Amino acid sequence: MEKKYVLAVDQSTQGTKxxxxxxxxxxxxxxxxxHRQLINEKGWVSHDLFEIYSNTIQVVKNLVEKAGIRKEEIACLGIS
Structure with a gap:
């Protein structure tokens, strides 16, 4: 029987998991x-969309490699 996994991606104000x-x-x-915290002159915090996107792709690649699984073994994805 082939192994199947659930992948969860959590995007917080501090980073991507x-x-x-x-x-x-x-x-x-x-x-x-x-990811970086971009703070304007009023003290408001924002984030770089492209950095978050890139980090999301990278954490998933890192996870697959670190876990030693094939990406085809991921049955579903949840995003928070």
């Missing part, structure tokens, strides 16, 4: 990348 679970809901692997 990719988390891999097995079919039983057990944590298999996690990877993270922070």
């Amino acid at each position: 990719a988390i891999l679970f097995d079919v039983n809901g057990d944590l298999v692997c996690r990877t993270d990348l922070p």
Whole structure:
């Protein structure tokens, strides 16, 4: 039987996380990348869309490599 995994991507104000679970809901692997906090003269915080996009792609690539799985084994993706 082929292994299947659930991939979760969590985007927070501090960074991007990719988390891999097995079919039983057990944590298999996690990877993270922070992103810059852009603060304007009024003190408002914003983020670079392209940095977040790039980090999202990278944390998933890092996760697949670190977990030692094939990307085809990912059955579904949840984004938070």
